[in-house]
Amino acid sequence: MTKDADEATTSTVASPRVATQSDRRPWIPGETGIWVFIFIDLTVFLLLFALFMYERSEQLPLFNQSTETLNVGVGAFNTLLLLTSSLCVALGVDALRRRRAVAAQKWFIGTFLAGLAFAVVKSGEWTEKVGAGQTPDENKFYELYYVMTGLHFVHVVVGLGTIIMLWTIARRERVGHKYVRATEAGACYWHMVDLLWIVLFGLFYLMQ
Template sequence: MTMNAWPADPFASKPPKAPSRRLREPGHVPGEIGIWVFIFGDLLIFALFFGVFVYERSRNAGLFEQAREHMNLTFGAGNTFLLLTGSMFVALSLNSLRRGASGRGSRMILVTLLCGVGFVVNKALEYSSEIQAGHTPSTNSFYMYYFVFTGIHLLHLLLGMVALVIMYLIARKPSLTRRDLRNLEAGASYWHLIDLLWIVLFALLYLMR
């Protein structure tokens, strides 16, 4: 008759878990070089737009200030909150996905997508409010810049939402490759660009005196 082995000591220290393999290496630049070329190019174009706006405002300070006073700060602040929240969650999602938590990471991408939907709805309501008040691109220079700049930004955001859908599909994969991670980082970097551009627009259109 064979004797059963003694049970393992429940108080014995357990061997440390092997560290999870991370897909990001030290010194890693997020995304692909192409997305950064696009981001810096886009920033230069918007910097030109913003410079033109500031110059025109200096020439027509009274008109621009009167128009700014009619802007609905609640809409602007609400959209700022939505984009900042979305950027926070897309950053948290990347951290989760790098650690293999695909479920948590993909859900956070969905939260960012919902923030984008909220921005679109809020902007549609704001456009409707301004038009009902008689403010259109032909009203004066301020509203011309307002509709053009925010319209271009809205187009960027819609493209960003398409990128978020692609990111969500990638995040749902059973396992991620380094290329998958680079694609996720590229999408997140583009979303942060949208956030940055809006913050500047919010300051120029709603706050600048």
């Protein structure tokens, strides 16, 4: 009886320990696929950032002079828009996890509107630059400016489509675990878009 009691006690003690270890496993939002995509995408942009720094070191006076033609206020406003959109999408995902679907929908709409505003402001900035004759053909700075911000703009457009998908998910009657994971993946992509712009803002608008 003593032996059986000892085994029962050992089993009772061991079970909570195993459960605790399981609970402590790291939680990674989204799916594996989105993180592979983000890694590849960031690698491409990292190479572009390195190219920019190399070209800048070769033509420093030209790059500094060209930087001064960009409107820091417009760039800062666009940065604020994307930071706000990232906050909104994070709050939207959190609301969806808590099964507050209506609140999640509102946060995703806020994300979309901030992202759309970014796209409108950026398009207006490009139009102004082209009208002033500051085109990709003028010098290496503007060539890289249009290529890198243009590639980022494509990411913004894809991101806006992703946000619409998140809003659609939040409108479902029942949002299962699979859909929550998909929402997290979409939010991770949007955060990447925000991060890339912060680096672009620093390189093109602030670096002297």
